[in-house]
Structure formats: structure tokens, C-alpha cells
Amino acid sequence: MANIHDIAKRAGVSVATVSRVLNHHPYVSESKRAAVKRVIDEMDYTPNHLAIDLIRKKTRRIGVIMPYNNNQAFDQLLHGVLNRSVELDYSVMVLPTKYDPDKELNYLNMLKNKQLDGIIITSRSNTWDAITPYTKYGTIVACEYTDHPEIGCAYMDRYGSYVETFQLLKNKGHSRVAFTTARGEESNSTLLTIEAYKQIFGDLPPEYHIRDCYNMDDGGGAAQQLLHLDCRPTAIYANGDEVAAGIYQYAQRNQLRVPEHLAIIGQENQPVGIGLRLSTVDHQLVKVGEQAFDLTIENSKDKIETPYHIIERESI
């Protein structure tokens, strides 16, 4: 592959001049500019971007850390990031962790070794203390609130949304309310869900909290556990619409009418929830992803909250 020297030689100019026309500098005579352009076309030349990035110390490339790449919620965030990255001509790398803390740290190290200008963390498995040192090497933006001054945040008011949802259920007359979460107490959302529950209902009977729910099957499993309890819940707040759909299906198969016998509400306004007419709380993750991207490239440490919407359909 031709390089900038080949072009210079063949065009009868110096590499500096070639570089100037490549970068649209002024102060290049029209004749030389034309000659260089002609040779570039002739030789089908494209500058090596690695060399450019090495010198510029910028890649226009950011990474998105996400635990799973087949989960609607994270896909929405990624979608938002991509929306903006395409507009602003940035590249984005997907960095799936499966919640492996070491893998996560390795990804953060891509800031240090110059592969990435910034990283968006959609969900983390390290403590902030382990993460924040990497802000030295590049921008880090989180999709959750943290008061660390070096971390930009694009987030939804999870706690507020959980509180309001539980309150809504309570207002509808439910006193035995269960909920599902993805991970356990190591997760920020789980913690907030538990917190919100306690604020509205007081004590949390441990059996009303089902962990490790990611998809429809998990939802079915959760429903089975919950509905065989002596003191079975009359409402379930699922951590996603797919999980909610699994619960719904289980209820149907067991002749439980929704919402009369069992109220169900999910999260993220996914297609399956729309199809099944399930109520949901939409955390507007696409918008959050867009904002996370903007914070990243502006190297901003702002904290931006995006409002959520509770969408009542026929399942509560």
C-alpha cells in the first residue's frame, strides 16, 4: 500500500505538502494541490488512520460497556449512543462484560492504551473506587447517578420511578406486592428497588423478591415461585417487559386473570409488553443513551436526569 512518501515523490512535492492537502490546509498553491490530488487518485491512496491517531492522540472512538448484548434495556441505551455517534461521525465499540469485573477493568484500560477516547458504562460490576482512577486517561460517563465529580452521568430517576410505581400499586389496593430483579444486592437497580419497596410497604418479606430474571423463561419461573406462596402476592413489578410477559403467560396457563387475580407491571416499554397490553414504566433509555454519548464527547461531568413515564395499559 502506498504511503505518504510515495505520493510526495510521485507528485514532486514534499510529504509536508501532501499532508497539507490531505488536511485541507490553506497556503498550498493550486497547482501543487491539484498535482497531489491527482496522484492520490492514481495510486488509490488512503492515509493510515493508526498513524494519524498515534500522533493526534485522539481516535474519535468510544466504547460502551454493557453486561449483556442481548438484553432489550441495554440495546436501547446502545441504540441511543449509536444515534448520536453516526451524526457526529464517531465510532463505537461494544464491550460486553457479563458482569466480569476483570473484563470490565480491561475495557477501561483501553482508555489508557489509547484505543478509546471515552467509555460509557451502562452497568458496572466494579466499585466506583476501582473505576474512577481511569478518568485520568479518558472520559467516563455512567448511565446511573453517582456524585463523583469526575464522572458524567446520564440517568433516569430510578428511585423515584420505583417509588411511584409501588405507590400506584398500593393505591390500587394491593398490599401484597412482589418484584423481580436481574442481579442481587450487588446491583444498583436492585438496591434502589428494595429501598423503594420499603419506603412504600415497610418490611420486605424475602420471598417477595425474585432474583436473576432476564427473560420470559425467568419470568415464568418467578411467577411459579411467587404464586405457590402461602401468602401469594396480588401484584408483581417485573424488572422488564419480557420478564413481565413470562409472568403473564404463567398466569394465563394457570387460569389466573390479569389484572383481577394478579396485577403485572413491567419496565422499558418493549414490543412484547405492547403486544400483551402490559402496563410498564418507560425509562426512556434511548434518550439516556443519546445524552450519555453527548456527555462523553464533550468530556462533560454533568449529571443529566431523564424523566420516566408510567404507561398504564390493561395489566394493573
Next chain:
Amino acid sequence: MANIHDIAKRAGVSVATVSRVLNHHPYVSESKRAAVKRVIDEMDYTPNHLAIDLIRKKTRRIGVIMPYNNNQAFDQLLHGVLNRSVELDYSVMVLPTKYDPDKELNYLNMLKNKQLDGIIITSRSNTWDAITPYTKYGTIVACEYTDHPEIGCAYMDRYGSYVETFQLLKNKGHSRVAFTTARGEESNSTLLTIEAYKQIFGDLPPEYHIRDCYNMDDGGGAAQQLLHLDCRPTAIYANGDEVAAGIYQYAQRNQLRVPEHLAIIGQENQPVGIGLRLSTVDHQLVKVGEQAFDLTIENSKDKIETPYHIIERESI
């Protein structure tokens, strides 16, 4: 940031020796190796990956060209790619085109400018003639069949699956069958769908083919058009389960029973289809994505077909 010279100086060795311990070469005395390692730790040094890639002419980074990043089908392919990339320690960049041919070509150019070792094309908007010249610069793998000798292919037997599905509908007594597609005749899948239709049913009444269907709303729109036809179809083959779900909802709202009044079958076995008990044809896109990745890093030009599965539920 410290560089390899700083490490060498401080450790009292040459840069070559530092490079050797960095790359786990033999023939370095234990004492020097230890000294270098100590200094690396002390100075919190990480090699600059851009410099390494520049020299090695390899990035261990591949790109995935996809028209939309919020579409279940493409997400499944991406998911497959990521599954394997994590295992084999490759990075993947998402390259969304919105079917803009120029954007697509710009992405292909990332092979030429050394940002990427390979590219997987999940769907394209350029002709193969425009794409194949880029095989000079890196590996290109397609998620559709093409006989071009320089392009590896991981694909599903779309034509076979369409033929079998139409035949299934015919066997069930349907003679008036409509279908939806995403794009029009510029798309390979659309072409194959039309072809398959003609093989089973002969002439295609133009009004039985609805284009531009991507989500539930589009499905609803398609249903509305189709069901107001004088000669309304008794079955619809949707180009995805979300579209199928939209059709289903429209039918429900209009007191049409499924499958008695209207048979519906979708594609890709997505959650909303499972929730609604919709029949579907699963093209196993995750597996296809995994194979596409493997072909890419092996620089293989093989053509690998993945079998599809028709899943009959309650909607046909």
C-alpha cells in the same frame, strides 16, 4: 504518560529489552525481567496500542455493518458476533448505515485505512461489484449467500425457508396469501420472498406485497391495507415477529379471529411472538452471527449455511 523509553531508562536497560518482557519473549535474564516489571508497576505504564497496531498492521478489531441498530434481527446477528469476539479477545465496532450506500463505503474504507481487520456485512445497500474491491484491504464476510470467491458467507437458506413457509400456508388451504417486507426490490430478502411466492402461488398481485415494514406500527398499517382489499388475504407472512404482532393486534381490534379468519406467521422467533403465540420461522441469526465472526478472523471464504426452523404455534 510514560513511554517505553522512560521505562528503559529507569530500569537501566534498552527499549528492546523492555519490549521483550512486554511481549513475553524468552532470552531475557530473570534479573532484568524483574527490574523492568518493577518499573512498569511503579510508573503505572501501559503500552500504547496505536503504536503497536501501526507496526503489526493488525488491530484485532472487526466491524459489523448493519442498517439499523434497533432491529431484533440485526441485534441477533450482532449478539452472535459478540459471543465469539469476547471469547477470542477481539473488539467489535458497530457500523450503522441506515442503508446509505456512501456511509457503507466509508465503513469499508476503514479496512483500507487500517482501522479494522475485517468487516461483517449483515445487510448491504451497495452492489457486490462496489464492495468486492475492498477485499484487497481486509476480510469481508456477508450474512447472505454470494458466489463471489473473495467473500466468505455465513447465511441461512432464505429462499428455501420462504418456499417452505408459503408451501405450508398453501397446504393449510390458503390461496390468498400476502406478505410484508422491509425494503423493496433493492433488497435481497425481498427479492427472494417474491421469488418464493411465485414458485408456490404463481402470479403475485402487487397489492399483496407491503413494503417498509419494520415494527409493530408498520404491521398494523400493513394489516389495515391488506384487510380492506376487495379480495382480502386469508394469511399473511410477515418479515418479522414485531410486524406480525402488529398485524395480530389489528386483527384483534377488528374482531378477526386468528387463525380462523386470518393466519399469521412471522420470522426470527422474537419475544413478542412467543408472548402472542405467533408461529414463526427461526433463521437462527445468533448462530449465523457466530459463524460470520469465525469466518472473518480465519479470513475464510467458505460458504456456511445454517438451517432454519419453522415453529408452529397458534396463529396458522
Next chain:
DNA sequence: CTGAAAGCGCTAACAC
């Protein structure tokens, strides 16, 4: 306006 030359940070002959 233009070119020579000094890097960016690293690898890999090559010589000792």
C-alpha cells in the same frame, strides 16, 4: 508557499 527534519511509541532485525 514549501521542505527538511524531528518526533508519536513501539517492534524487530542485526550485531556484539
Next chain:
DNA sequence: GTGTTAGCGCTTTCAG
């Protein structure tokens, strides 16, 4: 085993 040195392909002073 180890160091010297010549690149990889580009940008950017600094003179002229």
C-alpha cells in the same frame, strides 16, 4: 542475552 538502530506512516514546527 542485550543494545543499537532503522523503520511503521503520519503531523508539525522551523527555516527559508
